[in-house]
Amino acid sequence: MSRPTPIFLAGCLLAAAGCGDGRAKPDAGEDADATTGGETTGDxxxxxxxPTLCRPISTPVADGPGSQQLELVASRPQIPGIADQPTERGQVLGVLAAFDGRLHLGYGDYSDxxxxIAMFAWDPMPASGPASFVDLGVLPTEEVLWFRPGFGTLYSPAIDPDGHQEDGGVYRLDCGAEQWHVGTAIPGAVHVYDVAVQGSLGAETIYVGTGSLTGAPALLMASSDHGESWTxxxxxxxxxxxxSRFYYVGATAQQLFVSGRDHPAPSTAFAWLRTGDGDFEAVADLPGNSLVPVALGETMVVANFTGSPGRSLYVSSYRLEDNGGGPTLVDDNPWPVLADGSSDLVNWTLQGEPDRLIVLMAALDGSVSIQRSASLEAGAVVWEELATLPPLADGDIYVSMALLLNDLYLGTVQGSLWALRELEQPL
Known part of the structure; x- marks a missing residue:
């Protein structure tokens, strides 16, 4: 038995039409932010x-598994926002993030x-009352595709601002905040696809990749003030x-990787790598599909999916090498190999202190394996299996996950939220 095929095999990111196809929409008027000399500023x-204002997202644990009781937290009709989504893609609970003591949920459909997007977060330990969904405002976008953690803040790119031909930037939720903040728009950025963070507390730079209208360029933009000004x-x-569209951006302390492609067919894939303060170098001999960077400590791995991770099929992985002729992708598989011989990556989440990566792997019989790396500071990646979960009923599949207070939350393609309670033995 093979893993159930996600309902978005090709994924919105690779479609040549629909999904925000680059055709001009009616003009919504001038943006209020000024642009001068390649910079966009706002105040x-x-x-x-x-970061000291953030509620904890972890709890002390001992060695060994906890009770690991699988529980349905809420089905899609019980989750505010996603319950009202009219399309199959919109109903997928495609991204989860643990931040400021809460579980944040991403969904939507920027094709239709x-x-x-109503931003509700699951709060398992509110100041009063039982666990519940908390209203954190509404984002003016057609889909929330990613959450990316910064230092004391959580970012999400404006993948498709909901005004006609409207430009976007990033959305930001700070520690202790009760509403998301809309950052300064980037002129010409009718799509902002991904966010990567580089630097340290007080010296943080974020990078975003944009998508253009027909005849206009894709841009990689940088901000040192959390998305209030851009270069x-x-x-x-x-x-x-x-x-053209820069779909994916990834960073380690020293490397910055960006990948994308142009449309319509015949389309061209492209990617660049920058190391340290050097110049961007084009990556040669690229395969097709989505080239998604994953940071394994100081090592940049590029995973190849047919579309968005979790909502499409995993194809292969590569490491970046440069033997003097510029960066190239070399076949590599850093992921766990299951007992059935498969090594199909579904999604991943970071567990901090020390930094370790938790991966969701699909087995051939439809079950999933949850595995965790040793400390990413150690260099070579060694995996341990934390849990296995049987297939879900009615063709539903796990597509996203996040670890919050020793409970592993999982989102599904049908929009349900599950929790594997007490992943590890509590102290």
Whole structure:
């Protein structure tokens, strides 16, 4: 028996039409933010994010497994926001993130424009009352595709601002905040696909990849003030009848990787790598599909999916090498190999202190294996299996996960939220 096929095999990210296809929408007027000399600036008066204001997301544990009781937290009709989504893609609980003591949920459909997105987070330990979903405002986008942690803040890219031909930037939720904040828009960024964070507390730079209208370039933009001002660092020009998109951005302390492609067919894949303060170098001999960077400590791995991770099929993985002729992708498989011989990555989440990666692996019989790396600071990746879960009923499959207070939460393609209670033995 093979793993059930996700309902978005090709994924929105690789479609040549629909999914925000780059065609101009009616003009919504001028953006209020100014642009000068390649920079975009805004001033919100927000204080710097303060990590000390964040509620904990971890709890002390001992060696060995906990009770590991699988529990349905809520089915899709019970989850505010996603319950109202009208399309199959919109109903997928495709991204989860643990931040500030809560579990944050991402969903939506930027192909069929099912936003704006109501941002409800699951709070397992509120100040009063039972565990519940908490309203953190509404984001003016058609889909929330990613959450990326910063230092004292959580970012999400404006994948498709819900105004006509509207530009976007990033959304930001700081420690202790009760509402998401909308950052300064990037002119021409009708899509902002991904966010990567580099640096340290007080010296953080975020990078985002944008998608263009027909004939306009894709941009890699940088911000040192959490998305309130932007500077262009790389562009990929488009032919007059094509549009370009930087879909994925990833960073280690020293490396910055960006990948994408242009549309419509015949389309061209492209990727660049920067090391330290050097120049961006084009990565040669690229395969097709989505090239998704995954940081394993100081090692950058590139995973190849047919679309969005979790909602598409895993194909292969590569490491980046440079033997003097520029960076290239070399076949590599750093992921666990299951007893049935499969090594199909579904999704991953970071567990901190020390940094370790938890991966969700699909077995051939439809079950999943949850495995964790040793400390990523150690270099070579060694995996331990934490748990296995049997297939879900009615063709549902796990597509996302996040660890919060020793409970591993899992989102599914049908929009349900599950929890594997007490993943490890509590102290």
């Amino acid at each position: 919100t008066g927000l204080p710097e994010p303060d 424009n099912t936003g704006p 262009e660092v790389l562009r990929r020009e488009s032919a007059a009848d094509h549009y």
